[in-house]
Amino acid sequence: xxxxxGKEILCTPVRVVYSIRRQKDTNNKMSELQFSSTLYKLYxxxxxxxxxxxxxxxxxxxxxxNELNLIECIRSLTKKSSDGPTISDIxxxxxxxxxxxxxxxxxxxxxxxxxxxxSMKDGxxxxxxxxxxxxKAYNTHHxxxxxxxxxxxxxxxxxxxxxxxDSLNNLTGFLDKMASSENNK
Numbered sequence: 001x002x003x004x005x006g007k008e009i010l011c012t013p014v015r016v017v018y019s020i021r022r023q024k025d026t027n028n029k030m031s032e033l034q035f036s037s038t039l040y041k042l043y044x045x046x047x048x049x050x051x052x053x054x055x056x057x058x059x060x061x062x063x064x065x066n067e068l069n070l071i072e073c074i075r076s077l078t079k080k081s082s083d084g085p086t087i088s089d090i091x092x093x094x095x096x097x098x099x100x101x102x103x104x105x106x107x108x109x110x111x112x113x114x115x116x117x118x119s120m121k122d123g124x125x126x127x128x129x130x131x132x133x134x135x136k137a138y139n140t141h142h143x144x145x146x147x148x149x150x151x152x153x154x155x156x157x158x159x160x161x162x163x164x165x166d167s168l169n170n171l172t173g174f175l176d177k178m179a180s181s182e183n184n185k
Contacts, residue, residue: 084117
């Protein structure tokens with residue numbers, strides 16, 4: 001359950017995005033603090049929706065949100081290499097260390113969502129693939145995300161949806177540039 005102005009409400013990401021309009025000051029410009037607060041609410045609302053989806057779903061019940069994100073990463077990298085990604089590929093994609101990636105992948109393997117195999121091409125590399133259970137978890141989560149986005153899109157006009165999409169793409173690009181410049185220091 002979510003709270004808005006001290007009252008318990010059912011909140012969706014669309015409602016959080018719409019709250020941007022309500023938080024404009026008298027000059028019709030949003031203050032930086034209000035913008036930051038709205039992004040924070042959006043992030044945590046989406047995370048809470050994902051957590052609730054995991055709890056309510058048999059396939060994903062034993063996964064954390066981070067493990068589900070790891071499954072998505074493995075799946076997207078598997079499209080690039082049918083043998084499956086290496087631990088290094090996954091670490092690079094998620095921008096985390098190889099040892100942390102190894103620990104996370106081992107947890108998925110222990111829960112039977114993924115398997116590790118030694119590469120035939122390079123015996124030093126470990127390849128990761130999703131199991132049938134991992135694929136099922138991916139498909140379930142992917143369906144949830146698609147449904148969430150379709151519902152969000154139905155709640156607004158095409159123009160509003162495109163503005164929000166474009167704005168979020170611009171913000172993501174800006175933050176990616178900032179993160180890259182921080183990493184290159």
